[in-house]
Amino acid sequence: MTHISRRSAAISPSATLAVAATAKALATQGKPVISFATGEPDFPTAPHIVEAAQRAAADPANHKYTATGGLPEFREAIAAAEQRDAGLTLDPDCIVVTNGGKQADFETWAAILDPGDEVLLPSPFWTTYPEAIRFFGGLPVDVPAGADSGFKVSVAQLEAARTDRTVALLLCSPSNPSGAVYTADELREIGEWALSHHLMVVSDEIYGRLTYTNGGAPAPSILAVVPELADSCIILNGLAKSYAMTGWRVGWLAAPAPVAAAVRKVQSHLSSNVNNIAQRAGIAALTGPQAPVTAMQQAFARRRRRALEILGNVPGLVVPEPAGAFYVFADVHGLLGRTIRGRRATTSAELATILLEEAYVATVPGEAFGAPGNIRFSYALSDDALDEGLQRVARLLAE
Incomplete structure (x- = not known):
């Protein structure tokens, strides 16, 4: 049966x-x-990225297992790109390369949630978020934001939804599905509130380079705005959206060292390393022409x-x-x-x-x-x- x-x-x-x-x-x-x-x-996908993958496929060094957390040179390229694009100072050793953004999302909750933990989830939200949280025994707590607020939640709403079981807040800016982008001032208020209540902040920034105000400048990152969150903030990102690489399945998370270590342990049993050829393509994407x-x-x-x-x-x-x-x-x-x-x-x-x-x-x-x-x-x-x-x-x- x-x-x-x-x-x-x-x-x-x-x-x-x-x-x-x-x-x-x-x-x-x-x-x-x-x-x-x-x-x-x-x-x-841009030709120079495809060409890098073709070269990588011919190199026997890429035909073997590599580090679970990602190629060191790719993690260094990610750290440099996050500094360039979002003003983040990240330790490459605290970056874990994943099979797309979805794996980064799932492994985050695997690392930080215990059954019954609550996660504040502003809505509208990406469809995968609540499913991943529930899969690991967490309880997504819907914090609704409508068109009248630009689909952005306030600290007052978050505080009203917080309980003694709340362990984390999930933000996505720019947002899927609404396209909302939190300003630096809004992120500062939210970040300082989260810090005062000892909450983890999970910030999905995969659309960060696709903005249409302020001359198209990248969206502000909550960790850059409130660097004091360094010990309690996890950044989710990847190549899929900004580099037209959805099918390459390359994402990453940047986390405090204990969380990154926990994620690597999970990934070592789940999928080992991400495809080396795709990682080599990722290096070309982040370090090559941005036109x-x-x-x-x-x-x-x-x-x-x-x-x-x-x-x-x-x-x-x-x-x-x-x-x-x-x-x-x-x-x-x-x-x-x-x-x-x-x-x-x-x-x-x-x-x-x-x-x-x-x-x-x-x-x-x-x-x-x-x-x-x-x-x-x-x-x-x-x-x-x-x-x-x-x-x-x-x-x-x-x-």
Whole structure:
């Protein structure tokens, strides 16, 4: 008799990947689907990075096991890039290279949580966060932030949600799904509050270089703003978003030495070292020409303006302006209860289904992010596909 553990049965599959799979299935049936569902740049990885990987593949030194925590030269490159981009001073020995950002997220909670520990989780949140926290026996505590606050939580909200079982706060800035970016002043207030209550801070900064205010300067890092958090802050990051390297599966975390050591122990049993060829490509990404990152950021800025222009003119939609990442998180409460082509949507999930089946446009409903009543549109797709897909949405909702 097959036995499935309660722990694995309790995990929900990734909602964003599920929507993407549905969209691909419709496309194989010949439907003209345009997907705004997946958070994946449509750009190829830069040629100099690919060439570095090709050279690495031919080097026998990369055909063997290497250090669990990552190639020393890659960890040094990460530390230098985090100093350059975020103003962080990191010890390379406290950086652990992981198989993508998701592994960094999972291993963080494996290292710091005991059953019953509470983690403050501002919503809307990335779909994987609560699942990873629960997997290791933690309790995600939803701290909601709506469009009226720019999808950013306040210290007052965090304090109201804190209990004697709270051990950590998770922040994501720039945010997936909202694109919200915390200012340095906001991060300072939050960081000092966390410090005063002896809380760990887990800061996901994987979209840090994709911002559209202040001249596109990288988003501020809470650890750079409040360096006193050095003994209680874990930074999550990776190559996937800024370098168009989602398929290469290279992420990392930077943590206090005891946490980094605990993560290395977990990873030594879980997956050993990350693919050496991908790590060599990562060195090229971080130390080589940064022009491809700038070009991609500029393209996203252009698409962001177009998305805001089209969606902002749809009656019933409220579209806060995102400051970072590559998502628009639209408030659809004004559309709920309406009849659209004979179908009535009472939830954002139902509305997303109507958009997919009537306009062949795939989106992700806010239920997936702990924020029902909203829908996420990724603008990480070609200009032509973006324009056509958004026009379909506008036409359908105008009927």
